Amino acid sequence: MAEFLLELFSEEIPARMQQQAAAALCRLLTEALAPLSPALSPASGPRRIAAFGAMAPETQATARIERGPRLGAPEAALAGFLRKHNATRDQLHDEAGYHTLRLDAPSQSAASLIANAVPALLRRFPWPKSMRWGAGSQFTWVRPLRRILCLLDGAVVPFDLRDGADDAHGLASDTLTEGHRFLSPDAFAVTSVEAWRTGLAARHVLVDAGSRRARIWAGITALAAGQGLTVVPDEALLDEVTGLVEWPVPMLGRIDAAFMDLPPEVMQVSMRENQRYFALRHAAGNPAPWFAFIANIEAADGGAAIIAGNERVLRARFADARHFWDLDRKTPLAARLDALKSVIFHARLGSQYARAQRLHDLALRLAEPLRAEAHLAARAALLCKADLTTGMVGEFPELQGIMGGYYARHDAEPAEVSAAISQHYAPKGPTDSVPTGHVAAAVALADKLDQLTQFFSIGEKPGGSGDPYALRRAALGIIRILREGGYWLALRPVLENAAPDVADEVLAFIIDRLKVQLRAEGHRHDVIEAALTGYSSNDVRILALKVEALSAFLNTDSGANLLAAYRRGTNILRIEEKRDARQFAADPSSTSLREQQEADLAQALSGVQHSLEARLGHEDFSGACAALAELRAPVDAFFSLTINDPDPAIREARLGLLARLREIMNRVADFSKIEA
Amino acid sequence: MSPAPSFQDLILRLHAFWAAQGCVILQPYDMEMGAGTFHPATTLRALGPAPWRAAYVQPCRRPSDGRYGENPNRLQHYYQYQVIIKPSPATAQEMLLDSYRAIGLDPALHDIRFVEDDWESPTLGAWGLGWEVWCDGMEVGQFTYFQQVGGIPVVHPSFEMTYGLERLAMYVQGVERVYDLAFNDAGVTYGDVFLRAEREYSAHNFEHADTAMLTRHFADAEAECAALVAARLALPAYDQCIKASHLFNLLDARGVISVAERAAYIARVRGLARACCEAYVGQEAP
Numbered sequence: 001m002a003e004f005l006l007e008l009f010s011e012e013i014p015a016r017m018q019q020q021a022a023a024a025l026c027r028l029l030t031e032a033l034a035p036l037s038p039a040l041s042p043a044s045g046p047r048r049i050a051a052f053g054a055m056a057p058e059t060q061a062t063a064r065i066e067r068g069p070r071l072g073a074p075e076a077a078l079a080g081f082l083r084k085h086n087a088t089r090d091q092l093h094d095e096a097g098y099h100t101l102r103l104d105a106p107s108q109s110a111a112s113l114i115a116n117a118v119p120a121l122l123r124r125f126p127w128p129k130s131m132r133w134g135a136g137s138q139f140t141w142v143r144p145l146r147r148i149l150c151l152l153d154g155a156v157v158p159f160d161l162r163d164g165a166d167d168a169h170g171l172a173s174d175t176l177t178e179g180h181r182f183l184s185p186d187a188f189a190v191t192s193v194e195a196w197r198t199g200l201a202a203r204h205v206l207v208d209a210g211s212r213r214a215r216i217w218a219g220i221t222a223l224a225a226g227q228g229l230t231v232v233p234d235e236a237l238l239d240e241v242t243g244l245v246e247w248p249v250p251m252l253g254r255i256d257a258a259f260m261d262l263p264p265e266v267m268q269v270s271m272r273e274n275q276r277y278f279a280l281r282h283a284a285g286n287p288a289p290w291f292a293f294i295a296n297i298e299a300a301d302g303g304a305a306i307i308a309g310n311e312r313v314l315r316a317r318f319a320d321a322r323h324f325w326d327l328d329r330k331t332p333l334a335a336r337l338d339a340l341k342s343v344i345f346h347a348r349l350g351s352q353y354a355r356a357q358r359l360h361d362l363a364l365r366l367a368e369p370l371r372a373e374a375h376l377a378a379r380a381a382l383l384c385k386a387d388l389t390t391g392m393v394g395e396f397p398e399l400q401g402i403m404g405g406y407y408a409r410h411d412a413e414p415a416e417v418s419a420a421i422s423q424h425y426a427p428k429g430p431t432d433s434v435p436t437g438h439v440a441a442a443v444a445l446a447d448k449l450d451q452l453t454q455f456f457s458i459g460e461k462p463g464g465s466g467d468p469y470a471l472r473r474a475a476l477g478i479i480r481i482l483r484e485g486g487y488w489l490a491l492r493p494v495l496e497n498a499a500p501d502v503a504d505e506v507l508a509f510i511i512d513r514l515k516v517q518l519r520a521e522g523h524r525h526d527v528i529e530a531a532l533t534g535y536s537s538n539d540v541r542i543l544a545l546k547v548e549a550l551s552a553f554l555n556t557d558s559g560a561n562l563l564a565a566y567r568r569g570t571n572i573l574r575i576e577e578k579r580d581a582r583q584f585a586a587d588p589s590s591t592s593l594r595e596q597q598e599a600d601l602a603q604a605l606s607g608v609q610h611s612l613e614a615r616l617g618h619e620d621f622s623g624a625c626a627a628l629a630e631l632r633a634p635v636d637a638f639f640s641l642t643i644n645d646p647d648p649a650i651r652e653a654r655l656g657l658l659a660r661l662r663e664i665m666n667r668v669a670d671f672s673k674i675e676a
Numbered sequence: 677m678s679p680a681p682s683f684q685d686l687i688l689r690l691h692a693f694w695a696a697q698g699c700v701i702l703q704p705y706d707m708e709m710g711a712g713t714f715h716p717a718t719t720l721r722a723l724g725p726a727p728w729r730a731a732y733v734q735p736c737r738r739p740s741d742g743r744y745g746e747n748p749n750r751l752q753h754y755y756q757y758q759v760i761i762k763p764s765p766a767t768a769q770e771m772l773l774d775s776y777r778a779i780g781l782d783p784a785l786h787d788i789r790f791v792e793d794d795w796e797s798p799t800l801g802a803w804g805l806g807w808e809v810w811c812d813g814m815e816v817g818q819f820t821y822f823q824q825v826g827g828i829p830v831v832h833p834s835f836e837m838t839y840g841l842e843r844l845a846m847y848v849q850g851v852e853r854v855y856d857l858a859f860n861d862a863g864v865t866y867g868d869v870f871l872r873a874e875r876e877y878s879a880h881n882f883e884h885a886d887t888a889m890l891t892r893h894f895a896d897a898e899a900e901c902a903a904l905v906a907a908r909l910a911l912p913a914y915d916q917c918i919k920a921s922h923l924f925n926l927l928d929a930r931g932v933i934s935v936a937e938r939a940a941y942i943a944r945v946r947g948l949a950r951a952c953c954e955a956y957v958g959q960e961a962p
Binding site for chain 2: 011012014015016046129130131132133134135136142143144146169182244245275276277293295296297299300301305306308309310312313314315316319320323342344
């Protein structure tokens, strides 16, 4: 095997693109060099992406015989065959009545394959956005490409990126790369993957992104531990910081005590979004007056100037935040409602003011089924969007809701109201918690129902092109609030009251999302269909409970057995009903039921039917399934008889019993939907 | 070299540095504009194939950023130091770092970083790729390789560097309030020069600017721009585009432009910029 290394050294690559690009480089090389069976690994950092590994030193030589036209075929066919293989007439052989051609593919060296493949691959490299630079070249890269290091077994694989008259900035493969921009700025020659890795490490570049990430986390957690603190975990931030440094040097900075009364969410967002700092916590969980960050340099003064600089920047950021915090609290949320008239919810859906009014009405309606105090739910719903007019939310839109909660507390609104405002966007995703408290649940539910009905009313529905208004997430939020909160709610009347024109569509959409959710929870799609087909409830909790009960039942022995009996019975019925061209019906008064098995089944069916009605009346699906389970033994016994008895009256009676079994079981679920 | 240059010394050092790189040192353009990029020495000169190197200070007006002189960091009028070099040199990043050294920021002591920032000006129909330049966590400049201006793909990408002078000066002087900056070495502060102006212009921008008049002036500038483009006078036409853009910013600060109208205004200014750029390119010798 031959050792391969390709490193593309450029000006700083956006952090979020580095690892994907290195993976794409490996994939594209593996495709382009497939005859060499390469096994490549990626490496990446702020100024480089690379692929390295082993591959065959050459391709296998191949030889084969290609059969052409029949001897005596028209001249044009033969000419076409020769042209296709770039061959001449004297190379032809005759074999078994055909013209044939010996096609030899000689072994090709890995170096020549690489030199051929890589320039084309780099010209169409899939950067999310790439650019031109300098004069005269149309070659594009994510930022200016400065060096190409390409080695095979230590020797440079020679190629360049020239394309006709375009010299592509004179870029050509070489043995050179560069270390850290400031700490080890000079170029150096590389002779192997190991020399590249160790040479870079000696020059302050840790080229493996995974090791950099691990070193960063270990570094900041150790520094934090030194102060008795912990780092607030933030995977996305850790990923980004990994792409911002070649030589991670973890540091701690102090936060001015004067800022520690800012809401922790404000501090964290400002540190994260603006500065890429990690927040720290005391052992008790409360915010600590420290932050962790990663420099890219071991400074001559040990980092004193860098720490002082970062602390200064954060002071300015927090001073801005304090300005908004102080200013915003001067105007109560209730006094901001008018200003919502000029905040557009959506160009075709009017203002946030109109939205607040709708939410108020919806929350009032939802209060009772959600066991919330109506005046508190209505108050919170009315105020929940008011923080959109605050300076802090203008600066940090991701704090909407959260700030509203703080400002409501400051305005001395009831605790339920402020808690409901701060949670009214929840759950924001599948891993986010649902709101706690009945008032909060009612307001969050109102927000999502309004979102769905409003966007459906202007035809903005999620489709193949995506879900720009996050309506699927809203529907899932509705489902989770109702199920996890244990709320019974008939959605149809609520929707019909809010938006009669789209109520059906929205309800169907929510039920559809419920099915998706139930599948994600492990319920089979056919069991879900069996449970819900033709079932008229519009209470997601009832619908979900029914699916859960049916799933559980079918997982028991009785359930599986009864299902088998149902299939057997309905199969017989289907065939016989086709033969007689009529439906069979149960006839409880039939006098042709003479066998014990028939009598037992008839009795069991009557008993089950009775208890079934009572249980279904209370949406007690587990109970209904348990009732069905009582049919198992008599049904099994019944099948020891011949259904199609030669005596037409007996046949009629037995088929009637099966029809009754089908009817009773279908009262619980459409078992015919369940696949074998 | 003094470790803490005054505000004006910072400008003089940058002038000396970029002059040595072959830049023409221009004076500010004599019109109100929101960013140094609007100066015709950048917007128009970025088009066409002719090489170009220029550096200048441009006063920038952002009416809605006014804080009546009460915010330590925000101003409705501030200075940008702007450099444009076409075609972009291979050593652009190194030149930039040398310019920081020239004003006393030593990359061996400070943590200098190039952090992704795709630049886009919706009003100019322009975009480019580059970075925010960070020094110890603070943004000290914007570095862009221009790709398109006025809706036209550039012939040769320019290197554009914008320094926020006040912020940079606050950093090198260790000052936490912009008005406390030493403007010179003779005791004059930034506040001595600009505090009153910040108060009065904030009042003008937010309270007194006559919106009916501004709306008329916007329409006038728009019409005049179109007429001058028709007369193939790209440079005077572009002045009217700059004017329209600033009038829009003033109307925006007065809060009389709704969200829907806002997008329409931006599209109108972009239309003017595109027409001016097309007229400019059409007249430049091929």
